[in-house]
Amino acid sequence: MCLSDHEDREERLSVRRLNRILSMLLSEMKDLDDEGRDLPIRWNIMHMYSSSQLATLLALHRGINPELAGIAAALHDMGAVVTKKHAGHAEAASPYIYEFLERFNRASGSKLSQVNQEEAEAIVQAVVQHSEKELNSNDPFVELLRDVDSLDAYLHGVKIEGGRLERSRRVMKELGIAFPKD
Numbered sequence: 782m783c784l785s786d787h788e789d790r791e792e793r794l795s796v797r798r799l800n801r802i803l804s805m806l807l808s809e810m811k812d813l814d815d816e817g818r819d820l821p822i823r824w825n826i827m828h829m830y831s832s833s834q835l836a837t838l839l840a841l842h843r844g845i846n847p848e849l850a851g852i853a854a855a856l857h858d859m860g861a862v863v864t865k866k867h868a869g870h871a872e873a874a875s876p877y878i879y880e881f882l883e884r885f886n887r888a889s890g891s892k893l894s895q896v897n898q899e900e901a902e903a904i905v906q907a908v909v910q911h912s913e914k915e916l917n918s919n920d921p922f923v924e925l926l927r928d929v930d931s932l933d934a935y936l937h938g939v940k941i942e943g944g945r946l947e948r949s950r951r952v953m954k955e956l957g958i959a960f961p962k963d
């Protein structure tokens with residue numbers, strides 16, 4: 782066995798901020814009740830984790846920042862979590878995300894690097910546009926989040942159509958996976 786084989790046995794993806802953000806989000810969501818919600822909070826929790834993993838993977842595949850993509854996906858439905866409503870949840874998210882990221886930056890102190898202003902803006906841009914599945918953007922984070930949200934719903938057995946179906950089909954093809962009905 783050559784040395785390079787041995788060296789390849791250890792690798793760690795740099796996602797410490799993402800992991801801390803997921804942990805903060807879970808503690809803020811886990812005791813919320815379902816009253817008045819369009820969708821149960823357990824859906825938001827499940828979709829948060831699976832979307833963030835899919836986003837990290839797809840970002841690696843596309844050569845864009847995997848942790849930032851994972852963070853955007855973890856936060857993408859925060860508008861629905863806070864307002865309890867699906868209608869307009871993407872557009873409503875901006876102030877909640879900025880506030881959350883400020884909380885994260887305060888809580889992480891010197892232990893973790895901060896989410897800087899430029900990163901926060903990229904996250905918010907992707908989140909506020911994520912519902913527009915039929916549109917196309919030149920911003921790779923916007924496109925990634927729309928794709929991930931679509932594919933995650935499909936993988937959870939949600940019936941999808943239109944832009945979400947088109948995107949799921951396209952991403953599966955991109956990853957070399959045959960879409961069941963193709």
Ligand SMILES: [Fe+2]
Nearest residue numbers: 857858871911
């Ligand atoms: Fe959403």
